[in-house]
Amino acid sequence: MTEGAALTVHGDHDPRFDRLREVFAANLDSGEELGAAIAVDLDGETLVDLWGGHADVARSRPWEADTIVNVWSTTKEITALAILLLVERGLVDVHEPVATYWPEFAQNGKESILVRHLLAHTSGVSGWEQPFTIEDMYDWESSTARLAAQAPWWEPGTASGYHANNQGHLLGEVLRRVTGVPLKQFVADEIAAPLGVDLQIGARAEDDDRVAEIVPPPPLPIDFSQIDPDSPMAKTFMGPVADANAANTVPWRRADMGALNGHTNARALARTFSVVSRGGEVDGVRLLSKDTIDLVFEEQSRNVDLVLGVPLRFGIGFALPEPATLPYIPDERICFWGGWGGSLTVMFPERRLTVSYVMNKMAPGIIGSDRSAAYFTEILSALG
Numbered sequence: 001m002t003e004g005a006a007l008t009v010h011g012d013h014d015p016r017f018d019r020l021r022e023v024f025a026a027n028l029d030s031g032e033e034l035g036a037a038i039a040v041d042l043d044g045e046t047l048v049d050l051w052g053g054h055a056d057v058a059r060s061r062p063w064e065a066d067t068i069v070n071v072w073s074t075t076k077e078i079t080a081l082a083i084l085l086l087v088e089r090g091l092v093d094v095h096e097p098v099a100t101y102w103p104e105f106a107q108n109g110k111e112s113i114l115v116r117h118l119l120a121h122t123s124g125v126s127g128w129e130q131p132f133t134i135e136d137m138y139d140w141e142s143s144t145a146r147l148a149a150q151a152p153w154w155e156p157g158t159a160s161g162y163h164a165n166n167q168g169h170l171l172g173e174v175l176r177r178v179t180g181v182p183l184k185q186f187v188a189d190e191i192a193a194p195l196g197v198d199l200q201i202g203a204r205a206e207d208d209d210r211v212a213e214i215v216p217p218p219p220l221p222i223d224f225s226q227i228d229p230d231s232p233m234a235k236t237f238m239g240p241v242a243d244a245n246a247a248n249t250v251p252w253r254r255a256d257m258g259a260l261n262g263h264t265n266a267r268a269l270a271r272t273f274s275v276v277s278r279g280g281e282v283d284g285v286r287l288l289s290k291d292t293i294d295l296v297f298e299e300q301s302r303n304v305d306l307v308l309g310v311p312l313r314f315g316i317g318f319a320l321p322e323p324a325t326l327p328y329i330p331d332e333r334i335c336f337w338g339g340w341g342g343s344l345t346v347m348f349p350e351r352r353l354t355v356s357y358v359m360n361k362m363a364p365g366i367i368g369s370d371r372s373a374a375y376f377t378e379i380l381s382a383l384g
Helices: 003-008 015-030 075-088 103-109 115-119 140-149 167-179 183-195 205-210 232-238 244-248 250-254 266-277 290-296 370-383
Strands: 009-013 035-042 045-053 262-264 301-304 311-314 335-338 344-348 353-359
Touching (some): 003 015, 015 035, 035 370, 075 183, 075 262, 103 140, 167 183, 205 250, 244 250, 266 344, 353 370
Antiparallel strands (some): 009 045, 035 045, 035 353, 301 311
16 A cells, blocks of 8 residues: 555555555545545445545545535435335335326326336436526425426337436425425435435535535536437436536535435445345345345336437436446446446445445546546456
């Protein structure tokens, strides 16, 4: 281990991951990373729990063991897990129409859209009709009512079109109608509390002082002047237009947005999603059965995504390996998703392995990053 790694990176790791720690330290030392954390859980054993760098641009706050950060679309995995808990309890059937649970959703030709279509980004409702702003997402009642009133933008079930900003509102309203509880409260009570993890949708006021500052990425590599304004891509990215700086505001942190504003760290994500990797049970807490986990791996779509414009493959609630887009994720029985800027959490049920990476300096692109690719490559190499 280098002296730089010792100075820059904190936490523990199995000796097999010395090289991972060195790569992580090099990114922190070079400024490629500002602050970040990596965790690896193998059947309940923590092989890696590393963190380092700074929680703010001014580099006045070190990234601590309990630092949490907005993880963008990695939040979608949390929301998917919440819906799977309802499936496990017999409260939701993924093959039922959304309108079974949310009758108003049947408006404008959406009566045949199934719950699994929401979970697999194939519903045709991948954003809000304009005009619509980031601030409009904070108003749960009006934002979900607008989704209920919309028509789908393509034939539901025929292809994926990434539900970038609104998947948490769509699934969260199904959950609220079934349980009577808002999504963020359900996650706190039914996932975070029983597992004992530092994970929440949004962030409580008392946690503001340990939230890492988000550093926005370069602009998305999309020239909207060359895109049909009526296409799912244009309509999704314009309704609303993303602004990473919003994640540093109090209204963002207090909102209930199950697609976007989960606040947590790598350690908590690895433990949470080890539920999937370890057959549904973590340290005596059983959340899912084998049958419910098997649903995740039922392929729902495999196409060039209508919104992201790259080949993607979705199961129910999670992406499945697609080597053309993420070649460093093996083409095995694996499920995953990540967040804008590069955060990523991946589950390997056949290995009982769960890996998570989070950061505050966002990398270019939408799915993964060069950094996440490097870390995952080192992790899989170390495990053989």
